[in-house]
Amino acid sequence: MNKHHYVIIMAGGIGTRFWPFSRVERPKQFQDILGIGETLLQTTVKRFKKICPTENIYIVTNQTYGDLVREQLPHFSEEQILLEPFMRNTAPCIAYGSYKISMKDSKAVILVAPSDHVMLYQDAFEKAALTALHAAQKNNAIITLGITPTRPDTGYGYINIEEKLLVEDVYKVRTFTEKPNEELAQAFLDSGDYVWNAGIFIWNTQTIINAFRQHLPEIHEVFEAVMPKFYTDEESQAIYWAYERCRSVSIDYGIMEHAENVYVVPCNLGWSDLGTWKSLYEYLPHDENKNVLSGNILTYETFNSLIKSSSNRLIVVQGMNNYIIVEHDNVLLICHKDREQQIKYILDDVRDSKGAEFL
Numbered sequence: 602m603n604k605h606h607y608v609i610i611m612a613g614g615i616g617t618r619f620w621p622f623s624r625v626e627r628p629k630q631f632q633d634i635l636g637i638g639e640t641l642l643q644t645t646v647k648r649f650k651k652i653c654p655t656e657n658i659y660i661v662t663n664q665t666y667g668d669l670v671r672e673q674l675p676h677f678s679e680e681q682i683l684l685e686p687f688m689r690n691t692a693p694c695i696a697y698g699s700y701k702i703s704m705k706d707s708k709a710v711i712l713v714a715p716s717d718h719v720m721l722y723q724d725a726f727e728k729a730a731l732t733a734l735h736a737a738q739k740n741n742a743i744i745t746l747g748i749t750p751t752r753p754d755t756g757y758g759y760i761n762i763e764e765k766l767l768v769e770d771v772y773k774v775r776t777f778t779e780k781p782n783e784e785l786a787q788a789f790l791d792s793g794d795y796v797w798n799a800g801i802f803i804w805n806t807q808t809i810i811n812a813f814r815q816h817l818p819e820i821h822e823v824f825e826a827v828m829p830k831f832y833t834d835e836e837s838q839a840i841y842w843a844y845e846r847c848r849s850v851s852i853d854y855g856i857m858e859h860a861e862n863v864y865v866v867p868c869n870l871g872w873s874d875l876g877t878w879k880s881l882y883e884y885l886p887h888d889e890n891k892n893v894l895s896g897n898i899l900t901y902e903t904f905n906s907l908i909k910s911s912s913n914r915l916i917v918v919q920g921m922n923n924y925i926i927v928e929h930d931n932v933l934l935i936c937h938k939d940r941e942q943q944i945k946y947i948l949d950d951v952r953d954s955k956g957a958e959f960l
Contacts, residue, residue, distance in 0.1 A: 603734070604657070606653035609714070610660050611695070612661065614717070618945065619634070624930070641716060648723065649712075652730055660681060661685060680832065683698060686845075692817055692852045693850075707806065707807075711809070713801065715801075718800075719875055732769075732770050732866055733771065736768045737805050737808070738805060742808065743862055744804065744863075748870060750789070750790050753789070754797070755783055812856050817850065820847055823846045878927065882906075885907075890903065890905075896916060897910060898917075899917045903919065903920065910927075912928065923938045931959060
C-alpha cells in the first residue's frame with residue numbers, strides 16, 4: 602500500500618438517463634442499481650481498498666448530496682468529502698480534488714474515477730491501476746485506462762493507440778474520438794488500434810496542475826488562488842467563490858484532447874459505465890426469454906426486455922419485445938429499448954408539464 606496513492610471519486614451527477622430510478626434527490630450513484638445490497642458509490646470505494654489507504658480517497662459531489670455521502674460512507678472524514686456549490690462538469694471537479702490533495706502531499710499520485718461504473722475483473726483492474734500509478738509517479742504523463750472493445754458501440758468515446766511506449770504496458774495516445782457512428786465504430790473495432798475511453802485518469806499532482814495552467818488557465822488561476830483556504834474553516838466559502846468563476850467544461854475537452862503527454866493502459870476489466878438502462882440490461886444476467894427482471898413481476902410472451910420495480914406492487918407484462926419498463930416511486934416508464942435516448946427529452950416535458958416532484 603503506497604501512502605502517496607490517492608483516489609478522487611466523482612459523484613456529483615444526476616444520472617438522468619436512469620430516470621425514474623435515478624432522481625434529483627437520490628441519483629443512481631447513491632442507489633443499489635445492481636441489486637447486490639450496496640450502492641454504486643459504496644461498490645466504487647471498495648474497488649480501491651488495495652490501491653490506496655481509505656483516508657486517501659476523496660469524494661467530490663454536489664453540496665446537495667453531502668448527507669447521502671456521509672450516510673453511505675460513515676467512516677469518511679469531512680476532509681474527504683468535497684462539496685461543489687454548482688455543477689460545472691468534470692474539469693472544475695477534478696481541479697478541486699487535485700489541488701486540495703497537492704496541498705497535503707506534494708508527492709501524491711492521483712487516480713480519478715466516476716462513482717457509477719462497474720467492473721467484473723477486480724484483479725485486472727488493480728493491475729492496470731497500479732501500472733498507471735507507478736508510471737505517473739515517475740513521469741510527466743497523463744494516463745487513462747482504455748477498455749478493450751467487445752462491440753462497435755456508438756455510445757463510448759474511442760482512443761487511438763500508438764505503438765510507442767512510455768513504460769511497459771503504457772502506450773502513447775494518438776487521438777480521441779467522441780461517440781462515432783456505427784460504421785466508424787466498426788472500423789475502429791476491426792483495426793485493433795482503438796480502445797474505449799473509460800473516463801479513468803491517473804497523474805501526479807505537478808503534471809495535472811501544469812496541464813490546467815497550460816490548457817485551462819482560468820480554472821488554474823482560481824484554484825491556485827483558493828489553495829491557502831483548503832483544510833481551513835474558510836474552504837467552503839472559497840470554493841463557492843472559485844466555482845462562480847469557473848465555466849462548465851469537461852476534462853476530456855479541456856485537457857485530454859489537447860495535451861501532448863497523454864498515455865493509455867489497454868485492459869480488459871469486464872467494464873460498463875452503466876450510463877443507460879440498455880447498458881444495465883446488457884450487463885445483468887438474462888432469463889430464458891432474454892429478459893432482465895427485478896421486482897414482483899410476471900411476464901407472458903415478453904422478450905429482450907428490462908423490467909424493474911422498486912416496490913412490492915405486482916407488475917404483469919404481456920406481449921412486449923425489446924422494452925424498458927421501470928416503476929419507481931410515483932413514476933412508471935415504458936420505453937422502447939432502442940429509443941431510450943429520448944428519455945432526456947421526456948424529462949424536459951415532465952419538468953414543464955408535470956412538475957419537479959416527478960424528476
